[in-house]
Amino acid sequence: MTKIEKIVLSYSGGLDTSIILKWLQETYGCEVVTFTADLGQGEELEPARAKAEMSGVKDIRIVDLREEFVRDFVFPMLRANALYEGQYLLGSSIARPLIAKHLVGIAREVGADAVAHGATGKGNDQIRFELAVNALDPSIRVIAPWRQWTIRSRMQLLEYAEKHRILVPSDKRGEAPFSIDANLLHTSTEGKILENPAEVAPDHVYQRTVDPIDAPDAPEIITIGFERGDPISVNGKAVTPAALLTELNGLGGRHGVGRLDLVENRFIGMKSRGIYETPGGTILLAAHRGIESITLDRAAAHLKDEIMPRYAELIYNGFWFAPEREMLQALIDHSQAFVSGEVTLRLYKGSASVISRASPCSLYSADLVTFEESAIAFDHHDAEGFIRLNGLRLRSLAARNGR
Numbered sequence: 001m002t003k004i005e006k007i008v009l010s011y012s013g014g015l016d017t018s019i020i021l022k023w024l025q026e027t028y029g030c031e032v033v034t035f036t037a038d039l040g041q042g043e044e045l046e047p048a049r050a051k052a053e054m055s056g057v058k059d060i061r062i063v064d065l066r067e068e069f070v071r072d073f074v075f076p077m078l079r080a081n082a083l084y085e086g087q088y089l090l091g092s093s094i095a096r097p098l099i100a101k102h103l104v105g106i107a108r109e110v111g112a113d114a115v116a117h118g119a120t121g122k123g124n125d126q127i128r129f130e131l132a133v134n135a136l137d138p139s140i141r142v143i144a145p146w147r148q149w150t151i152r153s154r155m156q157l158l159e160y161a162e163k164h165r166i167l168v169p170s171d172k173r174g175e176a177p178f179s180i181d182a183n184l185l186h187t188s189t190e191g192k193i194l195e196n197p198a199e200v201a202p203d204h205v206y207q208r209t210v211d212p213i214d215a216p217d218a219p220e221i222i223t224i225g226f227e228r229g230d231p232i233s234v235n236g237k238a239v240t241p242a243a244l245l246t247e248l249n250g251l252g253g254r255h256g257v258g259r260l261d262l263v264e265n266r267f268i269g270m271k272s273r274g275i276y277e278t279p280g281g282t283i284l285l286a287a288h289r290g291i292e293s294i295t296l297d298r299a300a301a302h303l304k305d306e307i308m309p310r311y312a313e314l315i316y317n318g319f320w321f322a323p324e325r326e327m328l329q330a331l332i333d334h335s336q337a338f339v340s341g342e343v344t345l346r347l348y349k350g351s352a353s354v355i356s357r358a359s360p361c362s363l364y365s366a367d368l369v370t371f372e373e374s375a376i377a378f379d380h381h382d383a384e385g386f387i388r389l390n391g392l393r394l395r396s397l398a399a400r401n402g403r
């Protein structure tokens with residue numbers, strides 16, 4: 001093993017990465033640069049700086065990535081209506097390539113030969129980080145302490161923390177926290193009692209949404225404006241991508257929108273159970289499908305729906321920077337040229353329902369579809385021939401099969 005000279009650590013300031021920082025300094029005896037990304041996790045980041053300073057870190061990077069996250073990662077994914085296994089909006093999956101991109105950028109800038117992350121050996125996140133680093137700069141080594149050290153459980157982690165006088169955070173109830181990953185798109189909660197999928201999740205796991213039962217009795221009507229597939233305004237007011245998602249998170253959270261209790265299949269092989277809260281993302285998915293419904297051609301829309309599960313799986317499995325994801329993205333982006341207009345939704349007790357949509361590029365023709373008399377020439381006899389020809393083979397089959 002060649003000696004490592006400098007490491008850039010993806011550092012949250014939480015328990016795991018605080019221990020990892022100490023462990024890297026002791027194990028490699030080299031300089032560790034910390035990188036803390038503001039992805040809208042809703043946590044103070046200055047404490048991370050103070051903790052890194054206390055651990056003797058000289059080069060501390062704290063970077064606000066909220067706009068880049070939403071503009072270059074969340075919105076492109078939203079154009080595809082991406083859902084993993086039909087339900088998961090990929091809130092953690094989509095943040096990893098962005099963090100990896102910046103880890104690599106800083107490593108190059110400071111001349112580090114390795115990056116390190118705090119993802120465990122059983123999860124998806126290690127794969128996502130490392131595939132992204134591989135794709136962006138294969139000369140940079142990746143250190144994954146969770147796969148290297150002798151610590152094997154959270155219990156042992158707490159013991160290590162105690163031995164090295166590292167502050168152990170606890171939740172509001174004074175208990176060891178769940179495994180939580182939060183950013184502007186979602187909060188994901190795993191571990192502890194949730195590891196038994198037969199147990200109902202206790203109410204205190206939810207962080208950013210109210211229980212739909214306790215949501216306001218009055219519905220709230222909101223309008224979202226789209227341009228070329230991306231949301232650009234809320235209630236007529238133009239806002240930046242991160243501001244838009246922040247606002248929708250507030251609105252959705254208040255109405256209990258976007259809760260998901262899911263057992264999913266991890267790329268590494270096992271099933272896992274998690275609680276997701278994606279209020280703004282859930283609203284945006286419904287709204288985007290709403291604007292697509294009047295602006296996309298049928299075959300274009302159906303082709304998008306066919307490739308969507310494949311595209312979502314690529315993101316889930318960590319292949320954001322792979323050519324096949326980029327090829328699908330080009331197809332998806334191309335489809336969005338006319339996906340512009342406004343969608344109105346009703347938020348009410350956990351649901352976000354589209355109630356109207358309008359677009360200057362609409363393909364919808366009331367004249368064509370109307371049950372009333374219409375000016376547009378539509379020869380009903382054409383429908384007769386259309387059905388007769390489509391039925392041709394069905395009639396042949398029925399005659400042979402003697403139905």
Ligand code: ARG
Pocket residue numbers: 090091092093124125179180181188189190272274
């Ligand atoms: N299972 C989710 C995924 O693979 C979330 C992973 C991170 N969440 C966490 N609570 N540690 O994308």
